[in-house]
Amino acid sequence: MSERLQQKEPAATERRPGAGDDLVMFLEPDQLVADRRRPLPRARVSRGLAAFLLFARIAVTVFAALAIYTFAAQLH
């Protein structure tokens, strides 16, 4: 993941090695479950993009409703 989104890692001396550390050496830092659970910051969404996404969402919902109506009508 981009370094800009990476959280600051504590220095190696602060870590507490334990069982399985030899195996965990094969994972990238942000592959650890603890790191994957840290929420990422929100993306910056312009008003134009937000409006476009909302329009697309509404259109898709309307088309899905029409398709479901057609499907239901064909059953009768």
Add this chain to the structure above:
Amino acid sequence: MTPPAEAAALPLPGQPLTEEDLRRSEDRARVWRARLNGRRLSLLWLLVGPGLLAMLGENDGPSMLSYAATGAQYGVGFFLPFILVTFAMAYVCQEMVMRVGAVTHRGYGQLVLERYGPFWGWLAAGDLLFTNLVTLIAEFVAVRAGVAYFLGSSRLAGPLAAAVGVGLVVVALALGRYWRWERFVLALAVLNGLFVPAALLAHPHWHAVARAALTFTPLPGGSLQTLLLLLASTIGATVTPWMVFFQQSAAADKGLTPHDIRHGRYDTLVGAIFAAVFGCAALVAGAALHGVGGALSGAGFPLALKHVVGSAVGSLFALGLIEAGVVALLTISASTAYALGECVGSANSFNNSPRRAALFYLVNVAVAVVAAAVILIPGAPLLSIALNANVLATVLLPVTLLFLILLASDRELMGDHANSRLRNLAAGLIVALVSLAGAAYAIFSFLETVHLI
């Protein structure tokens, strides 16, 4: 031997290692050793999986029935090369999915939720849950059609198909870790190739096949609604919301990293090629029924093929339908469990034990059980559900793809692996085509249904 430069991970203070970390580390250790020792084939073997499973999983029961129905309706013509085009579209989309999964190590549902907020995250998960349930019912319909062919009776076929489907989901989960689950499903997915001998034994007109592949002709005629249904259905048979959720989560669960992107592309490309060939084979086999009559269509395809071109083709097609349905049951159940786990924030990995990831295991089995229960309802419109499942996926797909493009283009998230302008242009064209096909079907079929045209 020194550890890979990429991998200097230790748990944070106070953060215990989980069994998921340890199991994924074991898998990554094998990848690292293969890479260090220059064992190319071994490396490829270790890294393939999510792409093949997404592509072959999408060659599912309703898709194969849809391809065969298209062949029976129109013969070998426009739709044969159109399937190749749709799989090229699928490759463009799924390559982005793989890349985002490998770079972020997070699933699509989690990323949409975190980067764009719970409103969009939960809507995406809701769409997925709805389309997955409908599609899972359609998978059981396909398995039932295959089983009924061999039993010679549809009375026992429903319960047997339900038992086989749910049983395999449970067996795959019992394997206890992602690597074993993936290899188990891959072994089943190989049988998707059964549609190739079925097509060959149907003695297709090779001249017509070559002409169709090169010229997209003859163009389909007939009712506009049927044509739009088959167009939308063919697109929905190759690119769907569950594939996006599944491959990204599976790439993260497998532990792919940016170093594996090249192999991830091979995995996705080979999956797309195999799926396109097998999909075309289903269409060519179905084309043997072209001109035979409308009665020989839908879930009765294996029997119809047996009567027209012989029992070998019927048996291969029936086995292929069982395989297609079963593999999709496993992958679609998994995509549902991944998505809900990501949105709720609970453990969502095959590398966890059922005790630690109870919701993940529960959802995996529950969606299969619910879908299985529907096919046991007497008089349920199963064939209609099977043929409309792909269309619904096509109609709901554009928003899923829009967020995928936003994620794959996000330089904060993807760094140097973000989409180029050319990739964004290709992806944008795909969204436009999918939107057009979905909207055209929804509007025209609705207007016809209410007798306004």
